[in-house]
Amino acid sequence: MDSTARTLSDRDILIRGDTSLETVATLGAEPDEAPAVVNLDSVRRGKINNDLQRWIGSVFPAVQEFLRLPVGWDSYNGKPLKLETGMFALQLLYDVMTPQVPVPLVAPTSAGGIQFEWRRDGFEMELCVAAPYDCELSYRDQQTGEEDSLPLTTDFSALTRIMRKLHTAQRLAS
Amino acid sequence: MADDPEKIPNESWVLRRITSTFLRPDPGTGKRRLTSGAFKDREMSVDAESLMAVHGVDWNFSLRNWPDAYLVRLNAGLLRGRAQTIEHKPKPPEQPDNPYHCEVIGTKNGSTANAFRDAAEWVKKPQDIA
Numbered sequence: 001m002d003s004t005a006r007t008l009s010d011r012d013i014l015i016r017g018d019t020s021l022e023t024v025a026t027l028g029a030e031p032d033e034a035p036a037v038v039n040l041d042s043v044r045r046g047k048i049n050n051d052l053q054r055w056i057g058s059v060f061p062a063v064q065e066f067l068r069l070p071v072g073w074d075s076y077n078g079k080p081l082k083l084e085t086g087m088f089a090l091q092l093l094y095d096v097m098t099p100q101v102p103v104p105l106v107a108p109t110s111a112g113g114i115q116f117e118w119r120r121d122g123f124e125m126e127l128c129v130a131a132p133y134d135c136e137l138s139y140r141d142q143q144t145g146e147e148d149s150l151p152l153t154t155d156f157s158a159l160t161r162i163m164r165k166l167h168t169a170q171r172l173a174s
Numbered sequence: 175m176a177d178d179p180e181k182i183p184n185e186s187w188v189l190r191r192i193t194s195t196f197l198r199p200d201p202g203t204g205k206r207r208l209t210s211g212a213f214k215d216r217e218m219s220v221d222a223e224s225l226m227a228v229h230g231v232d233w234n235f236s237l238r239n240w241p242d243a244y245l246v247r248l249n250a251g252l253l254r255g256r257a258q259t260i261e262h263k264p265k266p267p268e269q270p271d272n273p274y275h276c277e278v279i280g281t282k283n284g285s286t287a288n289a290f291r292d293a294a295e296w297v298k299k300p301q302d303i304a
Contacts, residue, residue, distance in 0.1 A: 058201060074212070075191045075240045076219045077268065103201035107209035115211055119202060126210065126284050138284025149283035 055093075055103045059116075062106040063090060066114060079112035088132035089114045096159055100167050123169035125162055127152075137162055141169070177259035181225060184251030188220035188260065188276060189236045189297065192244040197300060205304035208246075208294070210287035218278040220248070222262065225274040233297050235274070246294035253278050256286045 066081035073080070093104075093116060104116035104127075115128040122142040129135045133153050139162050140147035150158050182188070196212040199205070221236045236245055250260055258280035264273040282290070296303075 074193050075243050105198050105200050107198045107211040109211040110215050136284055147285055149285045
């Protein structure tokens with residue numbers, strides 16, 4: 001996700017029925033390559049990766065819920081999740097979720113974004129996706145007092161690095 | 175308009191509604207908890223209790239049209255301590271009956287929003303919150 005990063009367009013996203021989405025988001029693709037395809041209908045059935053069964057069951061319905069939120073859902077001027085933002089967030093999560101990563105809490109933001117939150121053994125981590133390639137990673141280690149918020153646009157390596165801290169916190173506690 | 179610490183002093187409080195969509199089930203505990211997403215708007219709408227008190231109005235006013243929403247209270251000094259300004263913006267288009275409406279203006283990164291979530295005091299609290 002560096003020089004190959006590009007903004008998703010309407011051509012990248014297909015809606016298949018009301019429970020299945022398909023994207024050709026090219027998070028890791030070379031410019032000349034055919035785009036990577038993640039068919040979420042297959043994802044939901046766990047055909048691509050068995051670990052998906054563990055988290056997609058709670059994450060995907062939340063994404064669907066946020067896509068359908070009415071304007072003003074927060075009692076102010078809250079906007080529904082934008083489709084391309086939701087798809088980008090799912091792709092990001094697909095890239096970082098491993099069997100060691102706990103299932104995140106999923107929440108909308110009033111501006112039409114989505115965020116994932118992890119809390120384990122005094123370590124808190126939050127990935128907020130405001131739009132494709134417009135993300136923020138925040139974390140706080142209650143034991144060391146370390147905390148930071150990092151913008152993520154084209155280089156998402158910090159996500160893997162901070163995810164390791166979450167693993168470490170879990171291991172130390174167990 | 176600019177920050178107004180005379181009408182909204184640091185020791186006073188502002189009120190923000192929380193709809194149930196901001197209360198998400200935590201996969202770790204199974205209980206719902208308040209997400210920091212409720213405090214990320216760069217221009218975050220609130221009602222100032224100091225302005226309401228002048229007219230003898232209490233927190234119920236903030237829920238007048240949203241009886242199912244919940245309500246939290248945030249300290250004005252805490253908000254300003256996180257590089258926010260509190261501007262009195264009465265009667266916005268979507269709330270023409272609200273003379274107490276203010277906006278907490280400023281960038282709210284994850285750390286800031288988490289600080290607001292942690293400091294928020296429930297005025298009307300859901301029963302099943304973690």
